[in-house]
Amino acid sequence: MPSNAPSPHHTGDDRLLEIRDLKIEGQTDGIWQPIIHGIDLDLNRGEILGLIGESGAGKSTVGLAAMGYVKPGMRFTGGSVNFDGRDLLSMPDKDQRRYRGKRIAYVAQSGQASFNPGYRLIEQTVEAALVHSVLPRDQAIARAIDLYGKLSLPEPEIIGFRYPHQVSGGQLQRAMTAMAMECQPDLIVFDEPTTALDVTTQVNVLASIRDIVQEFNTAAIYITHDLAVVAQLADRIKVLRYGREVEDAETQRMLSDPQEDYTKSLWAVRNITRTERSSDDIQLSVKNVSASYGKTVKVLKDIDIDIPKGRTVAVVGESGSGKSTLARSIIGLLPPDNGEVLFQGDALPPSIGARSKDLLRRIQLIYQSPDTALNPRQSVGEAIGRPLEFYLGLKGRAREARVAELLNLIELDESFAYRLPGELSGGQKQRICIARALAANPDLIICDEVTSALDQIVQEEILNLLIRLQEELGITYVFITHDIAVVRAIADEVIVMQMGKVVEKGSRSAVLDNPQSPYTQLLLSAVPKMDPGWLDQVLAERSK
Amino acid sequence: MRTAASVPVTAWIGFVVIAIYLFAAIFAPLLAPYGEAELVGRPFQPWGDEFRLGTDQLGRDLLSRLIYGARNTIGIAALTTMLSFFIGVSLGLLAVVRGGLFDHILSRASDVLMSIPQLIFALLLLSAFGATAVNLILILAIIDSTRVFRLARATAISVVAMDYYEAARIRGEGVVWMMRREILPNILPPLIAEVGLRFCFVFLAISGLSFLGVGIQPPTADWGSMVRESATLISYGNIMPLLPAAAIAILTIAVNFVADWFLNQTSGLRDAK
Numbered sequence: 001m002p003s004n005a006p007s008p009h010h011t012g013d014d015r016l017l018e019i020r021d022l023k024i025e026g027q028t029d030g031i032w033q034p035i036i037h038g039i040d041l042d043l044n045r046g047e048i049l050g051l052i053g054e055s056g057a058g059k060s061t062v063g064l065a066a067m068g069y070v071k072p073g074m075r076f077t078g079g080s081v082n083f084d085g086r087d088l089l090s091m092p093d094k095d096q097r098r099y100r101g102k103r104i105a106y107v108a109q110s111g112q113a114s115f116n117p118g119y120r121l122i123e124q125t126v127e128a129a130l131v132h133s134v135l136p137r138d139q140a141i142a143r144a145i146d147l148y149g150k151l152s153l154p155e156p157e158i159i160g161f162r163y164p165h166q167v168s169g170g171q172l173q174r175a176m177t178a179m180a181m182e183c184q185p186d187l188i189v190f191d192e193p194t195t196a197l198d199v200t201t202q203v204n205v206l207a208s209i210r211d212i213v214q215e216f217n218t219a220a221i222y223i224t225h226d227l228a229v230v231a232q233l234a235d236r237i238k239v240l241r242y243g244r245e246v247e248d249a250e251t252q253r254m255l256s257d258p259q260e261d262y263t264k265s266l267w268a269v270r271n272i273t274r275t276e277r278s279s280d281d282i283q284l285s286v287k288n289v290s291a292s293y294g295k296t297v298k299v300l301k302d303i304d305i306d307i308p309k310g311r312t313v314a315v316v317g318e319s320g321s322g323k324s325t326l327a328r329s330i331i332g333l334l335p336p337d338n339g340e341v342l343f344q345g346d347a348l349p350p351s352i353g354a355r356s357k358d359l360l361r362r363i364q365l366i367y368q369s370p371d372t373a374l375n376p377r378q379s380v381g382e383a384i385g386r387p388l389e390f391y392l393g394l395k396g397r398a399r400e401a402r403v404a405e406l407l408n409l410i411e412l413d414e415s416f417a418y419r420l421p422g423e424l425s426g427g428q429k430q431r432i433c434i435a436r437a438l439a440a441n442p443d444l445i446i447c448d449e450v451t452s453a454l455d456q457i458v459q460e461e462i463l464n465l466l467i468r469l470q471e472e473l474g475i476t477y478v479f480i481t482h483d484i485a486v487v488r489a490i491a492d493e494v495i496v497m498q499m500g501k502v503v504e505k506g507s508r509s510a511v512l513d514n515p516q517s518p519y520t521q522l523l524l525s526a527v528p529k530m531d532p533g534w535l536d537q538v539l540a541e542r543s544k
Numbered sequence: 545m546r547t548a549a550s551v552p553v554t555a556w557i558g559f560v561v562i563a564i565y566l567f568a569a570i571f572a573p574l575l576a577p578y579g580e581a582e583l584v585g586r587p588f589q590p591w592g593d594e595f596r597l598g599t600d601q602l603g604r605d606l607l608s609r610l611i612y613g614a615r616n617t618i619g620i621a622a623l624t625t626m627l628s629f630f631i632g633v634s635l636g637l638l639a640v641v642r643g644g645l646f647d648h649i650l651s652r653a654s655d656v657l658m659s660i661p662q663l664i665f666a667l668l669l670l671s672a673f674g675a676t677a678v679n680l681i682l683i684l685a686i687i688d689s690t691r692v693f694r695l696a697r698a699t700a701i702s703v704v705a706m707d708y709y710e711a712a713r714i715r716g717e718g719v720v721w722m723m724r725r726e727i728l729p730n731i732l733p734p735l736i737a738e739v740g741l742r743f744c745f746v747f748l749a750i751s752g753l754s755f756l757g758v759g760i761q762p763p764t765a766d767w768g769s770m771v772r773e774s775a776t777l778i779s780y781g782n783i784m785p786l787l788p789a790a791a792i793a794i795l796t797i798a799v800n801f802v803a804d805w806f807l808n809q810t811s812g813l814r815d816a817k
Contacts, residue, residue, distance in 0.1 A: 030550070331714055352714060360716040373707040377729035387715060436711075 016084060016186055016219050017043040017066060023078035024061055024070060024243075035074065036061055036243040045186065046217040050234030050251070052224055052266070054455035055426075058243040059223045063189045066221055067104045068096045084186065101128035105180035109192040111172025115164035122160030125179045134183050147178040150215070151208040170201035174208050181212060188213070190222045194229060198318040198482070199526040206232055206528075207539055225455065227266055228528035231255055232535040239263050251532055266456050272463055272489035276508050279308035279492075282345075283444055283476045284330065289339035291329045299325045300336070301500045307444070312470065312477040314491035314508075316484070316523070322500040323480045327446045330478070331365050344443070361391040364437035368449035370429035374421040380407075380432050381417030387439040406435045410465060427458035434465065444476045451486055463489055484527045488512060496520045551805065558801030565795055569614040576608035581763035588782075597787060601773060606784065609765040610791060617754075617766045618795070620681060621747040627685035628746070629739060632692025637723040639693075640700040651697070654690040662687055663752055670758040680750065680759060688746055695738055699731040733806075740803025744796045751792050767792050 019041040025032040036058050043049050043066075051059045064070060068081055068088030081088040083104065088096055100106075105128070108114040115124060125147075126140040135143065141160075148156035151174040164172060173193055180188045193209065194202040210233050213220050224230050230237060230251075237254045239246040239262070247260045258264050284307040291300040299322045307313050315323045328334040330341055335350035342348065343363070349355050367373035374383055384403050388394040394402055404414040410431040421429055430450060437445050447466070451459040467490055470477060481487060487494055487508070494511040496504040496519065504517045515521045525538055568575060577596075578584045582604060589599040597606040639647040657665075669683045703709055703726070712726050753759035754768030755775075762769060767788035774785040 333710070333714070352716065355716070357716055360714065365711070365714055367707045367711070369707065373711060375706075375708040375712075375726060375730070378725070390715060390717070440715075 014045045015042065016045045016047075017041065018082040019062075019066065019079065020082070021079040022062065022065055022081065023076070024058075024065060024074055025077050026074045032075070034077070034243065036065070038079065039240070039243070039245055041066070041238065043187070043219050043221065045219055046214075047236065048213060048220045048222055048234045050222050050224065050230030050237040051240065052227060052230055052237060053240035053246075054225060054457065056242075057240040059225075059240055060191055061243075062240065063191050063221055063223045064106075066187070066189055067100055067106060069100070098132070101185075102132040102134060102183045103185050104187045104189070105183065105185040107173075107176050107180050107188060107190045107193050110196050111169060111176050112164070114176060115172060117164050120161050120163055121167070121175050125160060125175065125182055128179070129182045132183060140182065144178060144182060147181050147212070148175070150212050151175075151178055152204065153178075168201070170197050170205055173197060173205050177205075177209055177212065181216065181218070184216055185218065187219045187221070190220060192224050195224065195226070199484075199528075200318065200522060202229070202528070203526045203535070203538055206535060209233065210535070226528065227255075228530045228534070231530055231532050232528060239266070255530060255532065272460065272467075274467060274490060277311060277492050278507060279311050281309040282306050283309040283343070284478075285342045286326070286330065287340050287342060289326075289329055289336040289341065291325060291334050291336045293325075293334075299500050300329060303339070303500075303502055305495055305502060305505060307476060307478055308493065309443075309476055310470070310474045311492040312479055312490050313493045313495060314479045314481060314487040315495045315497060316481060316487055317497035318482060318523070320499070321497040323497050324448055325500075326497070327365065327448050327478065327480055331363060331446060357391060361387075361440045362443045363446070364440050364442040364444070365446045365448065366430075366433050366437050366450050369453050370426060370433050371421075371453075373433050374429055376421050378420075379417065380419050380421070380424075383421075383432060384417070384435050384439050387436060391440050402439070406439055409438065409469070410435045425458075426454055427461060430454060430458075430462055431465065434462075434469070438469065438473075442475060444478065446478045446480070448480045449482070450479075452481070452483065459486070466490065484512070484524060496523065554801045555805035558798040558805070561794060561798035562802065565614055565618060565798075568611050569618050572611045572615045576605075576611040578605040578608040580609060580612040580765050582608075598784065600770070600784070606787065609770060610767075610788060612765040613767045613770060613788060613791070616760055616764055617747065617750060617768070617792075620677060620760065620766075621743060621750055624681045624684045624688065624746045624750070625739060625743045627681060628688040628742065629692050629735070631685060632689035633696045633728070633735065634723075635689070636693045636696025637700050637727055638719070639697050640704055640727070641719050641722045647697075650693070654693050657687060657690045658694075663749060666749065666753060667756060667758060670753065675758040675761060677760060680753070684746055684749055684753075688742060688749075692735075692738065692742065696731065696735065699734055700727045703727045703730045733809075737803050737807040740799050740806065744799050744803075747792070747796065747799075 019039065021038045021040065022036055023034065023038055024036040026035045039062055041049070041062065051062060053059050061070070061074065065076070065081060068083070070076060076089055080090070083099065088099065115121070122141060122144055125144040126137065129135045129140040129143070130137060134140070144160055145156050148159055153159050153171055153174050159167065159171070167175070177193070190209065194205050197205060206229065222230055222233055234251050236249065237251050238248045239260070241262055247254070247258065247263045249259075254263070286303050286305045289300055289303045290298065292298045303326060315326060317323045325334060329336050332348070332350065332352040332355055340347050343359070348359070352360070381400070381403050384406055385399050388399050388402050403417050407414050407416055412428065412431055416428075421432070424432065451462055454462060463486065466477065469475060479486070479491060491508045494506065494508050495502055496511065496517070498519045504511055504515065504520045511520060512524065515524055525541065528534060583602060584605050585595060585599045585603045587599060587601050587603045589595055589603070591598050595605050595607070597610070600606055600609065635650055639650045666683055666687055670679060673679045673683070709722070709726050712722060717726070750759055751766070751768030751771070754766050755772040757769075757772070759768055760766040770788040771785050774782075777784050778786070
């Protein structure tokens with residue numbers, strides 16, 4: 001049994017990895033620019049170090065550097081990576097290769113992208129052991145099966161003989177951990193291994209990883225942007241930003257007493273609180289809607305919900321629950337098979353083609369990924385200006401003035417109108433998408449996972465912006481998300497979906513604090529809490 | 545940033561050669577010592593001060609005909625390429641935006657046209673409709689547009705999968721806006737690279753058809769028919785047919801140099817090193 005809190009289970013100066021003053025440069029448009037500005041990192045045998053920071057902080061680069069590796073287009077420019085007494089950076093590639101896979105292993109973010117779809121899992125699991133002549137083939141397979149069992153994969157004797165597409169994402173992630181453990185390495189680098197998974201799956205993978213790393217006394221570097229996740233595993237946490245270290249401390253201390261402002265701000269989303277409001281004035285109601293892709297796959301089953309005016313309704317569920325499909329049905333991209341959608345009391349024509357321009361104007365959609373939601377060849381001014389011209393007939397000066405007004409509204413400078421999306425950060429792009437939706441003067445905005453692709457701090461800014469806009473303009477939001485923290489922050493009402501059905505609906509406090517359906521309870525219990533003992537609690541409760 | 549220094553030597557050679565050809569084509573009447581169809585000497589006069597590259601089988605100055613040939617051959621090839629791109633890109637984008645049955649019909653029609661060997665099909669149609677310059681341009685443009693259609697459709701499909709395209713659909717935009725403002729700017733780089741390549745093929749096709757006698761008609765000078773008229777001389781050790789042939793070859797290579805460079809730039813092949 002794992003101990004209740006991840007205590008340092010190493011002894012003394014049993015140093016495995018020592019990185020000193022690591023400097024790495026990356027090439028953009030032919031110019032070398034520093035990415036990592038001198039980072040120190042120490043790791044003892046059996047210790048787990050959490051490496052956290054927002055995207056672009058250099059977490060993955062440091063993680064790979066611990067293996068003496070940089071991605072193409074990057075280079076080491078200084079420092080040393082001492083692994084078990086030898087500097088990986090100064091040894092030739094041939095020698096480095098003897099370490100990789102055998103004594104240092106890597107677990108990537110996406111199992112789907114990292115497994116070769118053409119080979120069975122077991123072939124890929126034992127490959128490193130065979131290449132490094134660690135074990136003969138039959139023993140390697142026996143160990144792989146043993147590891148599958150330890151990682152609680154179903155039917156460990158059989159599952160290895162499946163192909164990657166025949167198992168789920170969570171199972172792939174565990175198979176990849178098995179692959180990394182096969183040679184019983186001294187160090188494993190986990191690069192966001194649970195980020196692509198649903199929360200309920202994440203719990204199992206986290207538990208598996210923690211148990212097996214403890215059992216073999218393997219040291220690990222665990223890279224993630226989620227503090228709550230890393231709190232469950234790490235003995236020590238190192239926070240990175242812009243390629244520099246911000247803070248490094250024992251997990252307990254980091255959580256209870258962060259020193260730096262930046263570290264404190266990583267809790268940001270959890271700090272938004274908003275009083276719950278109710279309303280009887282219905283803006284949109286979905287009546288017994290069913291929808292399907294093709295003729296066979298039913299994605300929505302008899303959905304029946306009401307969206308109150310000027311309020312925020314969060315639609316929650318895991319991937320595949322049909323929440324995005326519901327948005328597509330409301331917006332008119334996927335006409336329902338039966339049932340109807342009433343907007344301000346009148347039935348909405350089922351498809352976009354049948355809706356009037358004015359009706360289209362009233363319902364706007366904001367996408368999850370601002371990178372693909374903005375045409376890379378249209379300037380910000382064109383992107384925001386088009387709905388103004390298209391719906392409201394604004395031209396020339398009037399249009400320019402309104403674009404400037406909207407840019408101010410989303411807290412950006414007017415000069416942004418002349419920029420192209422490629423010159424903006426993710427958060428700025430999402431602001432532009434919000435401005436584009438606002439340009440139409442909508443009554444209802446459907447936000448489809450609008451904060452999922454953004455960093456914690458940027459998430460908070462975007463959520464605050466949306467809250468402010470709702471207060472000023474009285475817009476209704478349908479907020480599709482899988483992130484319970486976001487729901488807590490902004491929702492008035494919550495709808496929980498599972499496999500195309502609504503399993504629970506009600507006010508935020510009712511659903512989150514006193515969930516009735518077993519699925520909602522499971523979903524809520526699976527959300528990592530900023531408490532190192534959380535994972536143990538959840539596992540203990542489940543085993544009851 | 546793309547600076548002049550980062551452009552490879554081959555692309556520079558290509559640019560210079562194309563510039564020389566365009567100069568010759570535009571200022572042909574000023575550069576050529578004699579008229580295009582003017583009989584100025586005896587047939588097959590050797591190279592000399594009076595006729596730099598000698599005269600052809602009728603006694604016309606070969607240098608003058610080469611220069612005028614640039615104008616005719618390149619002009620017709622350029623017109624044909626533009627027309628084929630206009631047809632191909634419009635229909636390709638329309639097929640993607642409309643989708644469904646419309647896309648199917650257009651795609652199958654283009655498959656049918658593509659299944660017939662290009663040169664033979666052009667030969668057949670030109671014999672049927674008469675070998676005029678207008679017919680030549682129209683027929684080659686339509687046959688060639690099937691290839692452009694394929695490319696435009698394939699690249700546009702990846703744009704249609706993007707959220708910003710869907711966003712424009714939700715906004716209620718019309719077909720023309722979708723094609724011109726949402727898709728076209730995003731597929732322009734591969735299309736421009738393709739213009740270079742297709743220009744070469746059209747150019748070769750025109751020269752080939754002229755060589756076969758159904759292309760640009762005499763006495764208009766053009767490189768393909770110039771090769772044909774003097775082709776037999778090659779057996780007597782005379783290099784005269786090689787000159788227009790070389791003119792064709794050099795331009796094709798130059799255009800390809802530039803197109804290759806552009807393709808590398810836009811497809812990001814350069815970064816893969």
